[in-house]
Amino acid sequence: MNNSEKKRMxxxxxxxxxxxxxxxxxxxWERTYTDERSWEALEEDESGLLQPIDNKAIYHSQYRxxxxxxxxxSAASRIQKGLIRFLCVVVDLSKAAGEMDFKPSRMAVIAxxxxxxxxxFFDQNPLSQIGLVIIKDGVAQSLTELGGSPEAHxxxxxxxxxxAGDSSLQNALELVHDTLHxxxxxxxxxxxxxxxxxxxxxxxxxxxxxxxxxxxxxxxxVIGLSAEMFVxxxxxxxxxxxxxxxxxxxxxxxxxxxxxxxxPALAEFAIANxxxxxxxxxxxxxxxxxxxxxxxxxxxxxxxxxxxxxxxCELPTExxxxxxxxxxxxxxxRSYHHLFPIEPFTEISARQFxxxxxxxxxxxxxxxxxxxxxxxxxxxxxxxxxxCDIYIHESLHNCPGCESRRITPAAxxxxxS
Amino acid sequence: MATLPSKPIADDVSLxxxxxxxxxxxxxxxxxxxxxxxxxSHVLVFLDLIVRLSxxxxxxxxxxxxxxxxxxxxxxLDTDQVTGEGELPALYSFVLQRLEEFVDKDEKLGAKQEGxxxxxxxxxxxxxxxxxxxxxxxxxxxxxxxxQPRILCLQGSPDGSEQYVSIMNAIFSAxxxxxPIDCCYVGSHNxxxxxxxxxxxxxxxxxxxxxxxxxxxLATVFAVDLHSRSFLxxxxxxxxxxxxxxxxxKTTIDMGYVCxxxxxxxxxxxxKCSTCGSVFGKAQLDAASDRKRKASES
Numbered sequence: 137m138n139n140s141e142k143k144r145m146x147x148x149x150x151x152x153x154x155x156x157x158x159x160x161x162x163x164x165w166e167r168t169y170t171d172e173r174s175w176e177a178l179e180e181d182e183s184g185l186l187q188p189i190d191n192k193a194i195y196h197s198q199y200r201x202x203x204x205x206x207x208x209x210s211a212a213s214r215i216q217k218g219l220i221r222f223l224c225v226v227v228d229l230s231k232a233a234g235e236m237d238f239k240p241s242r243m244a245v246i247a248x249x250x251x252x253x254x255x256x257f258f259d260q261n262p263l264s265q266i267g268l269v270i271i272k273d274g275v276a277q278s279l280t281e282l283g284g285s286p287e288a289h290x291x292x293x294x295x296x297x298x299x300a301g302d303s304s305l306q307n308a309l310e311l312v313h314d315t316l317h318x319x320x321x322x323x324x325x326x327x328x329x330x331x332x333x334x335x336x337x338x339x340x341x342x343x344x345x346x347x348x349x350x351x352x353x354x355x356x357x358v359i360g361l362s363a364e365m366f367v368x369x370x371x372x373x374x375x376x377x378x379x380x381x382x383x384x385x386x387x388x389x390x391x392x393x394x395x396x397x398x399x400p401a402l403a404e405f406a407i408a409n410x411x412x413x414x415x416x417x418x419x420x421x422x423x424x425x426x427x428x429x430x431x432x433x434x435x436x437x438x439x440x441x442x443x444x445x446x447x448x449c450e451l452p453t454e455x456x457x458x459x460x461x462x463x464x465x466x467x468x469x470r471s472y473h474h475l476f477p478i479e480p481f482t483e484i485s486a487r488q489f490x491x492x493x494x495x496x497x498x499x500x501x502x503x504x505x506x507x508x509x510x511x512x513x514x515x516x517x518x519x520x521x522x523x524c525d526i527y528i529h530e531s532l533h534n535c536p537g538c539e540s541r542r543i544t545p546a547a548x549x550x551x552x553s
Numbered sequence: 554m555a556t557l558p559s560k561p562i563a564d565d566v567s568l569x570x571x572x573x574x575x576x577x578x579x580x581x582x583x584x585x586x587x588x589x590x591x592x593x594s595h596v597l598v599f600l601d602l603i604v605r606l607s608x609x610x611x612x613x614x615x616x617x618x619x620x621x622x623x624x625x626x627x628x629x630l631d632t633d634q635v636t637g638e639g640e641l642p643a644l645y646s647f648v649l650q651r652l653e654e655f656v657d658k659d660e661k662l663g664a665k666q667e668g669x670x671x672x673x674x675x676x677x678x679x680x681x682x683x684x685x686x687x688x689x690x691x692x693x694x695x696x697x698x699x700x701q702p703r704i705l706c707l708q709g710s711p712d713g714s715e716q717y718v719s720i721m722n723a724i725f726s727a728x729x730x731x732x733p734i735d736c737c738y739v740g741s742h743n744x745x746x747x748x749x750x751x752x753x754x755x756x757x758x759x760x761x762x763x764x765x766x767x768x769x770x771l772a773t774v775f776a777v778d779l780h781s782r783s784f785l786x787x788x789x790x791x792x793x794x795x796x797x798x799x800x801x802x803k804t805t806i807d808m809g810y811v812c813x814x815x816x817x818x819x820x821x822x823x824x825k826c827s828t829c830g831s832v833f834g835k836a837q838l839d840a841a842s843d844r845k846r847k848a849s850e851s
Contacts (some may be wrong), residue, residue, distance in 0.1 A: 222812050406813070408833050534723060
């Protein structure tokens with residue numbers, strides 16, 4: 137009896153060992169199929185047709201959590217933000233970027249999301265500039281110079297997509313330091329490193345380079361794709377940036393897009409300055425001039441630099457002949473919502489919703505009837521549905537309730553005091 | 554979250570959100586040949602035209618008042634509409650009744666305030682634009698097939714400079730969602746905000762020269778759906794002024810100085826920014842410690 141029991145126990149132990157061995161043979165992406173079984177989340181309705189998975193509730197709770205973390209850092213108060221940013225994006229194209237744990241490969245995923253990031257960045261920061269750097273074969277090369285045109289950067293990135301060799305963090309930091317050293321003092325210097333490798337092959341002491349970057353007031357942030365590394369963490373802590381590691385493609389996209397809005401500015405990082413800018417008028421219809429960017433004759437549809445009268449094709453840009461920064465007032469206006477942010481709405485509990493004296497329980501802005509309690513604005517006390525709440529805070533930046541009220545100076549001073 | 558709209562039903566089905574300006578300060582002082590009643594009658598016939606052009610067309614009317622904004626009419630709702638009084642169709646009577654209620658409400662809200670000091674009283678355009686955009690987002694969420702939305706502003710009141718930031722926010726959001734903002738401006742001088750709105754979002758801006766024929770402008774320019782606009786020769790903007798105005802004198806300038814911290818625009822070089830208080834040329838910490846030292850010395 138004892139022998140047979142022992143044999144059974146041994147047999148079970150062996151089975152467990154076998155399972156562990158099998159799991160070790162599988163990659164992480166294979167384990168998501170065996171362990172998580174995404175097909176079981178599908179539902180069928182009465183007639184047997186597949187129902188779409190209801191992402192709304194998940195999406196709303198994600199949004200709520202994000203807002204709470206933002207408001208924890210008091211986003212509503214007027215923190216100074218660095219609006220004129222000079223950002224170097226460093227893409228690690230070493231051998232590790234060819235790994236296939238992100239489909240189809242880490243490199244392809246990075247390229248796709250960096251394109252979306254560049255467009256979003258210029259949408260939110262029209263006066264800023266981006267430069268691209270790649271790390272390949274242990275050397276860092278500058279792919280594009282610091283510039284304000286998204287198309288040029290995206291085209292350059294899509295052409296040069298091949299991975300090889302080792303990754304060198306120190307070379308990248310040296311190159312970025314030299315590039316960002318030349319920019320005017322009012323700009324905020326930032327570096328965003330997309331690091332896939334788990335090691336770095338450096339020619340010298342990387343700690344010295346990190347100190348050099350810290351002294352030059354570079355804010356370095358890293359998004360890792362494999363695992364957390366001490367040297368990246370140290371770099372971000374020293375320079376005041378953020379270090380995150382992406383879990384999957386969706387998470388990577390989220391982390392990347394978090395760097396698009398301007399970060400809070402540390403007062404000693406940039407010197408406030410008055411920048412001379414020109415606001416060009418549109419050229420008259422039918423006027424013919426040689427444009428300064430393409431060096432060819434063009435008809436109508438351009439802008440004329442107010443200082444040297446050269447023709448430029450698009451704004452914002454720097455006049456090639458006199459160096460004046462040319463912008464239009466909407467470009468400046470795009471950044472105003474960072475300076476005057478709206479406060480997050482408060483969530484309404486189910487009980488408050490029942491007790492509220494609002495006659496028809498509809499969302500104030502879209503007039504959809506509120507089936508689940510939504511959110512209310514703290515200033516105008518109007519109710520909004522959760523989808524409008526998300527839209528208002530992420531895209532519109534205006535509370536319709538507050539905008540539909542006229543506040544007289546007397547009332548305004550009463551609320552202030 | 555999808556910022557790009559999903560597929561529309563058919564090429565020529567539109568959702569038209571009309572923002573009607575009911576600002577009493579404008580309509581009472583308007584010296585043009587159009588008074589409010591005539592204006593509303595032109596607009597009602599135009600709304601009827603849109604509804605008749607296609608069974609699937611939808612209209613939403615939002616009124617822009619002086620003290621508040623509100624929804625007047627939504628063609629997709631099965632309301633127990635007021636039956637036609639006499640010769641007037643049901644649509645007209647319903648809209649007229651709701652407009653009257655709205656104007657009364659607007660007036661009551663204004664009665665609590667003291668008299669206006671400024672002569673140029675603007676309407677709350679930013680509020681109605683925001684509501685229109687939220688409604689359009691709701692339509693985008695409603696399913697894979699929806700009509701093509703656009704916004705038509707029938708505005709007469711002058712621009713309120715305090716609304717600049719909110720209107721620009723609404724314009725950029727409309728640009729991202731690809732919703733054109735058209736404008737038919739019935740006031741006296743051109744509205745710079747609405748010209749910029751139409752230019753940035755790809756809409757049409759018209760300031761009719763003969764206001765007695767307002768319906769003709771509306772029917773020929775604004776009744777057309779978005780897809781067919783590519784086949785028509787629509788009025789083009791004759792020079793949108795994108796120059797900025799300086800914060801100190803409010804004059805338009807073509808070369809100026811911009812504060813790198815708060816992006817306020819000045820025409821002359823200053824030592825200190827009047828908006829954010831940053832001292833130029835010095836690092837902020839140095840400036841703050843200078844101020845403290847001076848305060849302790851004095």
